[in-house]
Amino acid sequence: MNKPIIFCDFDGTITANDNIIAIMKKFDPPGWEPIKNQILDQSISIREGVAKMFSLLPVSAKDDVVSYVLDQAEIREGFRDFVDYVKTHELSLYIVSGGIDFFVYPLLKPFGPFDGIYCNSADFSKDLIHIEFPHGCDEICTSQGCGCCKPSIIRKLLSEGTNSIVIGDSISDWEAAKKADFVIARDLLADKCKEARIDYQPFETFHEVIAIVDKYIGVKS
DSSP states (O other), X not given: OOOOEEEEOOTTTTBSSOHHHHHHHHHOOTTHHHHHHHHHTTSSOHHHHHHHHHTTSBGGGHHHHHHHXXXXXXXXXXXXXXXXXXXXXXXXXXXXXXXXHHHHHHHHGGGXXXXXXXXXXXXXXXXXXXXXXXXXXXXXXXXXXXSSOHHHHHHHHOOTTOOEEEEEOSGGGHHHHHHOSEEEEOHHHXXXXXXXXXXXXXXXXXXXXXXXXXXXXXXXX
């Protein structure tokens, strides 16, 4: 069997908190919380919800938004060691994020390069912030409403005979987790895996992730 490919979420996984929610809480545009709740209860798609929330923010707030998210973001303990571990063991690591390019790329830059980074992008050319979704659903995706469609990306990158490891924390990782060979989860994603009786390994730090992956590779090698 080929070495597994790792697909890792960003917000709430690599970072200690969800940066989109942190932005919304800080700038508190009227109407954002009902949209967040609709995303979480899956009454609207992630793509629709993220676009709606950011459209509540004026482009004039761009510099403040960018400065705030870069200043407050906290990288989860052990991530640098995890990246080193992946390189040492010659494993492929893709970052697949429902986050936005203006904070995903600068926050990851000190740790790269990676095999690939997939995320949404922001357009600041109009009056309101407009989110674009360059990595949408393929024809197989049952959701057809993902922002950054993680299962579609996995299908594109995974070669025959190779297992996928998905690491994540939230509703945006759920569709990918359902298709993964091995899931490492925390927070809402762990709850959903438990409810659906999908086998997963819990984590809080990336030192724990290293131990989990090490054991998985040992079992499968």
